[in-house]
Amino acid sequence: MPSVSVHGMGMTPADLPNPVSSLSSSNAGLLRCRTSSVPENWKLLKAEEVQKSKLLRGASANLAEFIWPQDERPKVPHDDFQGAEELPIIDLGELLQAAVADRAATTDHQHHHQPSSTRRDKIAKDLAKIFSEWGFVQVVNHGVKTEVIDAMQTQAKKFFDLPLEQKEKAKLTQPGGSSTNEGFGYGVDSGFFYVGRPWIDRFQCRWSPVESITELADKVYTREEAHGIDDIDAHDAAEEFRKSMEDYNKSLDKLTIQILELCAEGLGLKSSTFTEPYLGTAGDCIARFNYYPPCPLPSLTLGLGAHTDPNLLTILHQCSVGGLQICHGHGSWFSVKPSANSFIINVGDSFEAWTNGRFKSVKHRAVVNETQSRLSIVYFSNPLPHSIMSVPHKLIDCEHPLEFRPAFTWQDYKTHLLETHKNNNNNNNNNDGVRTSKLWLLRRKSILNQK
């Protein structure tokens, strides 16, 4: 099918975004970034792409809003993996192999066999070192079946391909009628506190309980006008979505536990130090599907601005299109090469605080590109809202004095984050909460707050 330009949608050039004329006075900071005309490549966007995206429909009214300040703009493109520092890899398959070798060695009475406990110890130490230096790791042979990952990617893609009106049915409301940050939308309308407007559509909900996923899926896939055979199709579609969410959640919950255990061991702590309060999928684990449509301004905007994740651990799977960038060293960014069978796992703010800063919650962002849409599936692991995360005594010594809150709950931090969101949105101030909200976790700050 030939690509249809927005002109083909019955839009006249006057309907097209005009970055200059639409700059408001509150965007004075962006005036420096003005471009004199609509980028030619906006016309490359397919009409159906514009139709189905909340972001693109909005952007067509005021493209200038998406131009970020000069110092935030990406210098490394989404697909430039050259010169990028190699993100360290952890091969979890080695754990399994070592256990198999253990059994063989016992049967064959081998004397020079390296026991699996030694292998495990080495992997745990490597992982802890990577998290303390990079905050990010690439995990391979993680035990999550390829079918489970593929099905989740397929379902997420299918979701974003739905007509906009259909996707918007996923919006969940609170009992009082106010919207939550769950569902589909432009940033799920939860407000962003970035310095620019991100180029993104997003779906977000909790990974469990399964009943709430069913409710969401039914809302999205059931069409009011559907009768007969259509009803059956809609039911099947909702069921496929629910099943892939459930399978993915089960697998990633297991993976989270495995990683948390290795982290504890790598830090010289009891294996269950982090998993006991985590309590698996009963916690507050959040699903996020980020969808970045093709963008006519890839070097002027960002899919997602530089931020750290507030949660415990993040497990991310990107589709075949690159876009995730990590800040390493002195403010230099590198693009992470997509790899179908690996996960990118990073330390969130809560984990950094819980480990007294031994692990680092590192800034990352998403860049976009002109021609391809991009999808990332994110598993945000969190403990139960009221489980207490208290800094293990072993992680406090002369070399590592206590720098973070000695104990806090995910609910405490979440409440703070939501407040910051609200204040930033109400005051319409430079929306810089991304940089400041993490400060709440610092000990100095918590002492000040108590005064």
Ligand SMILES: O=C(O)CCC(=O)C(=O)O
């Ligand atoms: O899409 C990506 O690669 C980054 C997503 C991300 O950082 C987030 O959702 O917090």
Ligand SMILES: [Fe+2]
């Ligand atoms: Fe993130």
